Amino acid sequence: MKKIVLLQTSMVSFDVFNRLFQEIIPEAQVSNLVDEDLLDTLNRNRGITPSIIQRICQYCVAAEAAGADLIFSQCSSTREGIECARKMVNIPILMVDDAMAEQAVAAGSRIGVAATAAATLKPTSAALRSAAAAQGKDIEIKTYLADGALDVLMKERNRDKHDRLIIDLLKRAEQENDVIVLAQGSMVTIEPLLGEIKVPVLTSPKRGVIKARQLLLGN
Template identity: 45%
Template sequence: MSKKVAVIHTSFVSVEALKDLCKEIMPQVQIVNIVDDSLLSEVMANGAITPGIVRRVCTYAIQAEALGADAILNQCSSVGEAVDVARNMINIPYIKVDEAMAVEAVQIGGKISVIATVASTMGPSVRLIERAAEKLNKQITIKRCLVDGALDVLIKENDKEKHNRLVLAEIEKVEAESDVIVLAQGSMIVLLPQLKHIQKPLLTSPKSGILRVKQILGI
């Protein structure tokens, strides 16, 4: 019997890109997408997750288990800390898309630049990297690089080129002072074709997150 993975999204931007990556990395797995774009707008409006966000993330996790999912992948870093609560309510693995990326960043080097396009993602992403460093007993410094408004350009204006220009400019600005650059939003995967000239290691979460799901499922 084939495995089933539920992917919980907070916008439609990432659905096709993640579906294509899943097909490439684990083609034998059935993917079910759960999308609630109110989650991201709510976390952006409040600057952090709210009790309502936590309740909905937990509800979707319970529903994913009920529909027969063998694992769940959380796509959005902004609501990642709600996953910590939801994990206690289900009996299947619930993987944060950026967990493996955080570990890899710490393993690469001590000067880590985190690029985010929405303020609500920066805190959870930095804390995830800091926890990874603590577990690995490594000293790190993190530079927070917020490209404020870029995600609105992508989602509300549907202007991918402008979004990419804004983020690329920030990456180029911090490259020289970084050992590794972390792209906090999974939505930044659309930038990859334009980043081939970047010399420093540059990490995005979708591929490493899906590889982690594959590893956990043992396939």
């Protein structure tokens, strides 16, 4: 049986990702490695730090040593650390937003990046630029931050208020973009409301897990 190590920085999306892996790759064993302090530190510093990169690399090396066939990073803000870790292990490491970035670039040249945490804007934009380079396309990226929405979700546990803050943000972003991407997996809760938005809005969790299946099983 193939083994996947799911690297998570928050319990907010824990059940969502484990359910998706069970539905999409039931043939695989999934182990969770959760470090919520990574996300707290990212948010305090409004971006990644050398110590965070070091910890991410250590986790990935440990996951390979534990027999993982694939590592899946749930947090888009960890991208710089994951890029470093990819040079240290001999198994695939997939970022949650890799597949979303590829599809967004294929869908349009004006791409909006919406986030509830400032630390995710830079790495998601980097993923889009990397995907654009691979596809030989020129893109324009605009970023949008629903400041405070993440605290509403994680501290107040008010998912409805969180979702409405994001939808209000997307209604501004739709005026300036061909397609919008959601920079965090935790934002997937707004999917039932996306009919209010006039341009395509892409989320990362399901796309990411489908890509993991393709990498792991080739189908």
